[in-house]
Amino acid sequence: MDEQDKLQGRPNDDTYDRPRVVVRFREGVRLDERGDLGEQIDRSNLGSWRKLLGQFPGLRVRPVFTLVRGNQLEELIRRAVQMDRTYKPADFGTFFYIDAPSDTDLVALARTLMRWNSVQTAYVDRAGPPPVNPSDDPQRVNQGYLDPAPDGIDAEYAWTMPGGDGAGQRLVDLETGWTLDHEDLVAHGATLLHGSIYDPYRSHGTSVLGTICAVDNTIGCVGIVPALDAVNVVSFHGSSRPNAIFAAIAHQNFGEVLLLEAQVYLNGTTLLGPIEAYDAEYEAIRLATALGIVVIEAGGNGTNNGSTPPLNMDTYTTLSGQAILNRDEANPEFRDSGAIMVTAASAAAPHTRRPYAPHGRRIDCYAWGQGITTLESVPGSLTNGYTASFSGTSGASAIIAGAALSVQGGVAAQVPPQPRFSPRQLRAILSDPATGTLPSPTEATQIRVMPNLRRIFDEVLHVAPDIYIRDFVGDTGEPHGGAISASPDVFLRPTLAADPQAEFGAGSTLADSAALGWTAEAGQDNYIYVRVKNRGGAAATSVVATVYWAPVATLVTADLWTLVGSTTLPSVPAGDVLTVSSAIVWPQAAIPGPGHYCFVALIGNAADPAPAPAEFLVWENFTTFVRANNNVTWRNFNVEDNAPDAHDPSTPDFKALEFIAPGAPDRGREMALEVVGRLPPGAGALLEMPLVFFRMLQARQLAADAIIDQERGVARIAVNPNRRTNFGYVLFPAKSRMAFRLLIRIPEEKRDQTYQVFVRQVWQQQEVGRVTWQLQPGRAQR
Template sequence: MTELPRPRVVIRFHEGFDSRRHEDAVGYLKERDPATLKRVEAAFGAVRIEPVFSDKTREKLPKLQRLAVERDPSYNPSDLTTFHYVEAEKADDLLALAKMLSSSSAIRSADVEIPGPDPLVNDADDPLSANQTYLDAAPGGLDARYAWTFTGGDGAGQRVIDIEQGWTFNHEDLAGHGITQLNGVLVDGSRGHGTAVLGELCAIDNTLGCTGFAPNIASVFVASRNPSLANSIVDVLDNLDFGDVMLLETQDGVPGTVPTMLGPSEIVEAVREACRLATALGIVVVAAGGNGTNNGSAPATNLDTFTDAGGNLVLFRNNANPDFFDSGAIIVAAATSAAPHTRLVYSTHGQRIDCYGWGHNITTCSSDAAGATTIYRNNFGGTSGASPMVAGAALCVQGIYQAATGGRLSPRQMRQILSDPTFNTPRAPAEATAMGVMPNLRGIIDNVLGIVPDIYIRDHVADTGDPHNGAISASPDIILRPVAVADPQASFGEGSGTENSSSLGFEAEAGQDNFLYVRVRNRGGAAAANVQADLFWSPASTLVTPDLWTFVGSTNMPNVPTGNQLTVSNAVTWPSAAIPAPGHYCFVGLIGTVNDPAPGPADFLNFDNFRTFIRENNNVTWRNFNVVDNDPGDPEAQITLNWLVPGAPDKARRFALHLRLDLPRRAEVLLDLPLGILRALDAQVELVKIDHRRGRGIAKLPQIGDVRFGPGLIDAKARHDMKLLVRLNSKARGKHSIVARQLYEGKEEVGRLTWVFDPMRRKARDALDG
């Protein structure tokens, strides 16, 4: 019989840790920060440092993280091989050891991992089914019986993995699933716990005992948290597919509390990162919130006030809290079985909690240390009992959605659906603490899975909502007009004849109010209610990062029907006083609804996310436009085009800049640019003037041809202010253009500007092809 791993300190070296030094991490720390190591050894004796992730798991990480980025553009991969366990000879006070280590210049963070005990505290012919009232309708139960009336609602085609410590695989109500253990060491003393969890999840409809939420599930896997939970999570990921469910039936101690309080295992940073990798890969992670003191007494762990060894509020979900790290997991609290539901006194609570389930009076399978196969119980509970209910609801929802659409819901979508208070069961009005909602499968099926919407706004006229390599700044669905339109739907919507027009409006008239309209399609299986579009403008830039965005306004579309019909918003008024000076600019549009949420500007701040968003997220688009003067003045005057070449928002990165010119003979074109960008991006241009005081130069450009800068390193958040000075030949005919493109690593286009010159109008406007 193997017991829980002993409490340990988990450190995270700073990025750049040489992964080849795993076998001599003590030597690495001595080399990087000998003073801290000396203090630690003086206080705690000899130190041993070992990697959290095994050799086998570390080999998998690069492939898993590459796949995670492909599946979830908001995932920011970090080097998980920097996590290590630290043990010391005389480490009686692990929190003191963690705090001393966290002060090291070589160490990014330190946690105390205190593995907690198991977080305890046609179905009519199954004898105990009548006792399983958590399967009944809301508000008392989650209404799995209703879900079973839909194809896939019994878990058909779905897969689940339960990570804890022990099970009896050949229990009479589970044996037919052919349960497979993927890793770790089974703890005999935990067999009853794991068997009870699986009974709730997937006990078979077989005339014996009870029935689980997903009795016809396709595959059941298990994995032990021994010897390392973070390693176990990552190690099993290559056995799972997008949309599968992972249940973490574990809890960990809160360091520094007496008696030791218990909370979700993701209070440890390595576990949070492992869960984030899982959700980025599309795995729906459901985790027990933890049972406080584990003896039914108050107080319970408040995740809003939990601090790690560095004093950070890492689990306080609040937009104003920069320390919060969202693993993407669904965290579950425990409540009373009777409605209206109140939180059980020992259950974890806080804004980080997404859902709750029953915390007592649960009828399910059981076992003992010897592996009994015919035992049942009616008193299972705690967050251990609540979490399988939420995981079971996820399996029902995923099964119905997959059967209806052929697709699968992402972890973000699943969490949004299961935690939405509009159709799930709220906590009792008298309950003051945050504990989420209990999933109501009837409410979800009737209001969401009929089926979820998939709204999109096009990047170019041929965009169908899928990832593409086409234009990214020529959306036909942001329409700018100097005069309001009486009936936008009739003018621009389905059947208007303008569905695929890119020339409906891309110029704002200075000195007056202008009007913006947004067009949206819905290729999903359900109508989208209350679709919100947020519009921003940005100065002309070859990289339109969120720090350049200025909010214009929002509009709401009460209903966007299914069937890919083009739906048009009412006007967003852009007041005259808010319109920038004449010039070339860019609109950014974000659209979203409850079950197909828009990305937020913060999602774009990591540059790797940004690169994927501009190509693959169909809830965001760009549109180049001009502000023009009603009185353009002398048609022979020099045209000045201001624009920016920015750096990435997160760190210095290598970019190239390409200019392509197609101007008439005898046209004159100069480029007024900072000398700094010439130093950063070497270019073969002829400087006709240098002003060292201003730090700028003027280069003469050809009328026809390419001019290339770089690639070279541009600092994070740099803003290189560029000016094109163009004078056209008065006798020129036809349209001419200048294209400026910014390329990441000199290869991947991440933004462009196109100016088209129409000598008949003597002014520049944006190209329709982006």
């Protein structure tokens, strides 16, 4: 047998897909697919291909992603970045398959490739069979997964609600075989969009679709969502899983569901796990979720026989030692594809994990993994078969996909119509213990919850809350172009309020006050309150408000934040009722000193989670979150006397307003400072800056006449007291902390009025932060 015959050899007994290695070169590496890829690797000094062939004869290179390329791929990525600001596009052109003869040690090949400097990672790609567990005993429970909780997901209740039967929703199922003309499916008119049907696995796909959407036609079964608008399939037989995912993406829109009925062998072993454990599949899935496509992913069936321990996602590591599936906040190696990860549990309640099924914090939902009554097929013939023994994470994932489609149908059917949930929102809803069925108290592993559609429809869809915290007085919770640092809804008080709701809440004289508190008192505990509104249709429960302090700065990135604490608002009523939290105590020992501070507040609950502080360290997230995400705000609004600071001999006639102008947390960026005054005639204003900043302005020919104070290392430049003064773009080094003072002089005869002035920081013509001062008569009240 020659090498080409070996490459085209028969598949192993337990897999139809020939094992191979995937190599992911570092970003920017390009190979011309029209030429000999091996020779190009040598010529480009990416590694020694000839030496590799000497060690592993018969290798052949080919690209992984071949279906969507060029402008079409660029357009998908552009849309993904626009829709999901946390999405970091992959360089899909750096993925290549290394096909090898059947006797090749693929693990050794992958480890060898990982030693090349040009390679980001390499791994063994070996497809497993469909994630069904054939060793389960048949249980004729007659579609009990449709029953009310705790037994099932209560699809029967969802059918009584508009859209709960999946009306108007669309599904794409990814696997390799189906009998699409089965009597309980044919009415859907399902189409094979990509790949070819693999006869041995027709029954598997037929059972999956039957569980989800068998039509309500008085015969056979009925699926969880029998009224789907469209059911289509993509096959990776004769193709690849990454290209099949791309084929699905090309046919799907925001809020539609993609079910991944596949599993892979991990690290060249017999341990089966989710396909996102492979880099190429992970990046394809992440693109899908960034585009708003809801991805349901089977967690895999462990060893498929229960003879060895199943996959523990918390302890699994790749060949390079990375814990990519461990969803631990302290684990920097975890990567979140955005997919809803599913495991399998017993049919009987209280539910326990099936012996073969995966577990760990990465699991979002469980569902029945045994005794599932659904459709069955025999390759090429049977179109009216049924079974009572479908099982495995295949069956569980089909049930969760049905639940997802039911929820999306319910939200789309609301009056007035509401947009479907994003992948992150829907994952939070389906995995919420407050609206799901917990596993048995005896279950020692982490498998999260099984969704309860009755509670989701009653408590989420019918009473869908939409909580928000205002960025400025007049903010309605919509994305906006207004102020981003003048929130009236996070404020500090030196004493506890006897009745915060009566004093600061709806109907109070202070409901729209932006000047409730700003200065920390020395020598005592201080108290921070948060106000929340709900523009949704019903009360939001268990809303957690978390507050951080930061120094007064024009750019308040997360690396400046220090946690103060959290409090829970038990209920925030619907109807935009301003609701006040209980006090968050800022202990005396934790306060750096008396004076002004910036406060950042994050709000959220299980159905509408708050963004994590770490997300703000990504610059693209930071520049959009405060305006586009109504669950976060900051307060950089300070109230001061408008009289001069008598205690500062260097500026005896001026009020000194201190702040810092930081750089971005990741790298240096060109930004501009802009001072905007609203001061009376006869007023004066100076911006005092460190000499290093002044020298940068001089280098750009942006510095006007200045007063230089060499002893203090500062320069002062006059600014227009009642107009805008822009100092132009200069490089702010990463994590720099330049100290400034805005010096204001109000004529004595004008000090009976209140004035405002602010300094803002601008990046690419977009305001990314500001500090506002309100200058008022007399001693500013606290």
